[in-house]
Amino acid sequence: MTSIIIILLLVLNLGVLLHINHKIPKRDYVQEAMERDGDQQGNG
Numbered sequence: 001m002t003s004i005i006i007i008l009l010l011v012l013n014l015g016v017l018l019h020i021n022h023k024i025p026k027r028d029y030v031q032e033a034m035e036r037d038g039d040q041q042g043n044g
Helices: 002-023 029-042
Strands: none
Touching: none
16 A cells, blocks of 8 residues: 555656646757857857
């Protein structure tokens, strides 16, 4: 009985984390990398 409760809590926790992850806006890694490269060239 205890293991069933633990499994249910783990599944619920995973669901909450995935739900939060979908609310976070997607990051544009290519754009960020290009901005970092531009910053490094300017500081040379």
